[in-house]
Amino acid sequence: MLNPKQLILAVLILLSTSPAFSQLGFSHEIGIITGPVAFKSDFGERQDSDTNSGNTGFGIGLVHYMNFAYQANCNCYTTDNYFNDHFKLRTEISYNKTKLKHLGHWVQESKVSDGADRLRGHTGESSNFDIGMQLEFYPLSIRSFQAFGYKLAPFVSLGAHFVSYNPEVYTDYDNGNNDVGNVLDSNNFYSLWEPGSVSPESGSTWAIVSSIGVRYKLDRSSDLMLDLRGQYYFSDWVDGLDHQLNSNKNNDWLVWLNVGYIYYLN
Numbered sequence: 365m366l367n368p369k370q371l372i373l374a375v376l377i378l379l380s381t382s383p384a385f386s387q388l389g390f391s392h393e394i395g396i397i398t399g400p401v402a403f404k405s406d407f408g409e410r411q412d413s414d415t416n417s418g419n420t421g422f423g424i425g426l427v428h429y430m431n432f433a434y435q436a437n438c439n440c441y442t443t444d445n446y447f448n449d450h451f452k453l454r455t456e457i458s459y460n461k462t463k464l465k466h467l468g469h470w471v472q473e474s475k476v477s478d479g480a481d482r483l484r485g486h487t488g489e490s491s492n493f494d495i496g497m498q499l500e501f502y503p504l505s506i507r508s509f510q511a512f513g514y515k516l517a518p519f520v521s522l523g524a525h526f527v528s529y530n531p532e533v534y535t536d537y538d539n540g541n542n543d544v545g546n547v548l549d550s551n552n553f554y555s556l557w558e559p560g561s562v563s564p565e566s567g568s569t570w571a572i573v574s575s576i577g578v579r580y581k582l583d584r585s586s587d588l589m590l591d592l593r594g595q596y597y598f599s600d601w602v603d604g605l606d607h608q609l610n611s612n613k614n615n616d617w618l619v620w621l622n623v624g625y626i627y628y629l630n
Contacts, residue, residue, distance in 0.1 A: 391430075391431040391628065391629065391630045392428065392429065392430060392431065392628075392629045392630060393428070393429035393431055393452075393626050393627065393628050393629060394426070394427065394428050394429075394626070394627055394629060395426070395427045395428075395429075395589070395624050395625055395626035395627060396424070396425070396426060396427070396624060396625055397423075397424070397425045397426075397427055397456075397458070397589070397591065397622040397623065397624035398422070398423065398424040398425070398622060398623065398624075399422070399423060399620060399621045399622035399623050400420055400421070400422060400423075400620070400621055401420060401421045401422060401423045401460045401461075401462055401618055401619070401620045402417075402419065402420050402618060402619045402620075403419050403420070403421060403460075403462040403464065403490055403603070403616070403618045404419075404614075404616065404617045404618060404619070405419070405464060405490070405602070405603035405605065405616045406600070406603060406605040406606065406607055406612050406616075407419055407464040407465060407466055407467075407488065407603060407605060408464075408465070408466050408467040408468050409466075409467065409468030409469055409470060409611075418465070418467045419462060419463075419464050419465070419467070420462060421460060421461050421462025421463060421490070422460065422461060422462075423458060423459065423460035423461075423620050423622060424458065424459055424460075425456050425457060425458025425459065425494070425622070426456070426457045426458070427454055427455070427456045427624065427626070428454070428455045428456075429452050429453065429454050429455075429500075429626070430452060430453040430455075431452055431506070431628075432445075432447065432448040432449075432451060432452065432453075432506075433448050433449050433506040433507045433510065448506075449505050449506050449507055450501060450502050450503070450505070450506060451499060451500065451501055451502070452499075452500045452502070452506070452519075453497060453498075453499060453500075454497060454498045454499070454500055454521065454523070455496075455497050456494065456495070456496060456497070456498070456525070457493075457494070457495050458493075458494045458495075459491075459492065459493050459494070460490075460491075460492050460494075460618065460620065461489065461490065461491045461492075462489070462490045462618075463487070463488075463489050464487060464488040464489060464490060464603055465486075465487045465488075466483040466484065466486060466487075470483060471483050471484050478555070479554055479555060479556070481537060482535075482537050482552070482553055482554045482555065483554055485535045485536045485537030485552070486533075486534070486535050486537065486552075486553055486554070486562075487534045487535070488531060488532055488533050488534065488603060488604050488605065489531065489532035489534075490529070490531055490602055490603045490604070490616075491529070491530045491531070491532070492527055492528070492529045492530075492602060493527070493528045493529075493530075494525040494526070494527050494528075494571070495525065495526055496523055496524050496525030496526055496571075496573065497523050497524070498521040498522060498523030498573055498575070499521060499522060499523060500519045500520070500521040501519060501520050501521070502517055502518070502519045503518060503519075504517055504518070509579070509581060510581075510584075512581060514581075515580060515581050516578055516579070516580055516581075517578065517579040517581070517587075518576075518577070518578045519576070519577055519578070519579070520574075520575070520576050520577075521573075521574065521575045521576075521577075522572075522573070522574050523572075523573050523574075524570060524571065524572060524573065525570070525571045525573050525595070526568065526570060527568060527569050527570065527571050527597060527602070528566070528567075528568050529566065529567055529568070529569065529597075529599070529601070529602045530566040531563075531564055531565075531566070531601070531602065531603055531604030531605075532564060532604065533547040533562055533563070533564040533604045533605075534547065535547060535552045535553065537552045537553075539551045539552055547562060547564055550562070554607070556607075556609060557607040557608070557609070558607070558608050561605065561606055561607040561608065562604060562605055563601060563604055563605075563606075564604055565601070565604075567599065567601060569597055569598045569599035569601075569602070570597075570598045571595050571596060571597045571598065572595070572596045572598075573593060573594075573595045574593070574594050574595075575591050575592060575593040575594070576591075576592055577589060577590055577591035577592060578590055579626070584628070585627060585628045586625065586626060586627050586628065587625075587626040588623070588624070588625060588626075589622075589623065589624035589625070589626055590621075590622075590623055590624075591620075591621070591622050591623075591624065592619070592620075592621050593618075593619065593620040593621075593622065594617065594618075594619055595617060595618050595619075595620065596615065596617040597615050597616045597617060598615065599615060599616065600612070600614075600615045600616055601616075602615075602616040603616050
């Protein structure tokens with residue numbers, strides 16, 4: 365579950381950026397984004413098609429853009445400056461959630477070993493709250509796009525997010541000690557993992573965020589957006605699992621395909 369205090373604080377931070385930058389004359393845009401998330405973690409078999417397609421969830425977010433190409437205080441475009449005409453600063457508050465389970469070769473029905481039973485019984489849930497910024501680059505002129513010079517405006521972005529993660533861990537494996545469902549007992553999980561490899565503890569970390577997308581001009585005050593994002597966490601505990609086998613080579617990461625509606629405030 366999201367921490368209400370964290371959510372309120374994040375919203376206040378996001379809203380406080382608008383008045384500060386409005387004093388500089390830049391215009392603003394707000395929007396909402398949502399779409400499917402593919403979470404890449406220690407659950408499942410690496411590079412397995414079932415894992416890649418099975419551990420999917422959803423994401424939703426609020427976005428704010430600082431538009432340097434248009435000055436709200438004079439109702440005019442800025443002077444011919446490359447940065448102003450090709451970059452926007454995006455601030456975001458978002459949330460994503462994915463149910464996780466072990467998929468692939470080692471949990472197929474034909475596998476009847478104790479290890480396979482432990483893997484099949486182990487499931488989880490990744491819930492993450494993000495706040496951060498990205499700098500978006502538009503190869504085509506932002507001013508021309510706003511003036512209906514063309515309908516599509518592609519972009520790429522790079523930025524950083526602060527992440528509050530709250531994983532859930534479950535197991536229905538019976539180890540014979542009347543301890544079914546105890547996620548603190550390492551005997552309920554895969555025997556080749558070291559004790560302490562599974563943890564439902566909440567925490568926080570940073571993430572690098574990069575995306576490629578396109579905007580479609582609806583009218584003078586609104587756009588549709590399609591955005592494909594990759595997000596790499598600086599932690600391997602986002603999913604509640606960090607085992608020490610050789611297959612665990614990377615921290616957790618995700619891919620998020622989102623659709624958004626953007627509205628121009630001024």
